[in-house]
Amino acid sequence: MSIIVEARELTKRYGADTAVDHLDLTLEKGQIIGLLGPNGSGKTTFIKMINGLLTPTSGIILINGEKPGVNSKRITSYLPERCALPDWMRIDDLVKMYCDFFTDFNREKARNMLADLHLDEKKTYKTLSKGNREKVQLILAMAREAELYCLDEPIGGVDPAARDYILRTILQNYNEEAAVLISTHLIQDVESTLDRALFLKEGTLVLNDTVDNIREKRGKSVDALFREVFAC
């Protein structure tokens, strides 16, 4: 399997606070990876650096062998933790905009997913409920045939039924040759979908192992191990 993300001594500081601390890590394609950790552990900061939204204080991050830039953005599908789409646009305009900017965007796939949700494409994004806005954003991100999906807290702040829908959408639509990086602290909900788990604690990587290994060698579920590692 080829490496899609490589971090070497990656560090990000905000003043005196260190969000990510000398992170050494490689992520390979063909896996669903859980980026797990409590709030403030550096998950979002790491994902932002992958997407070029933050500049590392020191160290290096490479996406498909290149620093974050135009080429990495072409192959990375990013779902931010907040609603980031222009809210004055209609859903069909947003679909068109994704078509315009991303050559790997599959319009039919997006329209089918929207139809499954019975979402009227003529509706303006801001008139949708928060849950539906998040779903539209997820649909647009997952309708790309990307090489790396970065999903930042995709199930945070939604009800359990919506969580099921979101996880099902991710599993049914991701490019199997790609790597899917899911950041969350809701381990129980995502555990069954993960191939690999990364535990981040105060910006440091404290665990990087396959879910199968965690279960077999430690005799615990990822959720049980998470509770043990991050016990207050």
Next chain:
Amino acid sequence: MLGKLIKYDLKALCRFVLPLFAVLIGSSIALRICVEIFSFDGAGSNIIASILVFVIAFVYVISLLGCGFAVYIMIALNYHKSLMSDRGYFYLTLPVTHDMHLISKLLAGAAVIILSALAFVVSFLPLFVGNIALPDVLKFISDGWELIRTYMLAKNGVLIIILTVFVALFGSQIVIFFCITLGQLLPNHRILGAFLAFIGHLILSRTISSIFASIGFKNSLIGIYDMDILAETLSSVLLTTIIYYVVIYAIEYVATRLVLKYKLNIE
């Protein structure tokens, strides 16, 4: 990709400014119609008609002022919302360079500034057509142009015109982008940061230009009574001033680009 970015930036700007232009031109037409319908000769004036005309004139004046200010406010808001707020999570992960983002916003902004100037001129037509003879207007413009050409564009006229257009269309936008971008370096005080950057820009640019002007003014006093020398001096001063601001804006553009590239820190 640049074309697509411009398309979406124009859409974002036009949804605010086009209705404003429509109100401007509409109120101008309405004002003319009212003035034509009601005669305001004092004794026969109707109070309701007077109030109506006053309200329409008020709307017209407000939208006239709005065309000037609102366009720049919308340009600033569009830049801030697209690149520095939540929407930055989308726009800054598009497969385009920071230069493309900046150029797209500058060109879309320039288009809207030109549109606002056109709306401004068009709004005068309903008010003055029929009241002022067209040849008089043309003569006024032609005389004014001749004066400018003779005294201000005596030397390097074409260059001055090109640079003036550049400064008018892009300079103010670059300052806005520069200040907003610097402001985001103060994560908890972004607006204050942008305001301080603007004050800093004003102080620095005005101080340096004053120093240059005081040095240049001494030399330009020699022979100022001669009209040819006066014209040449005016041209030179104008060209130097414009070039000075072009250099300032170029520096600010580069600084904006560098901050976006190396110090980007959206919330």
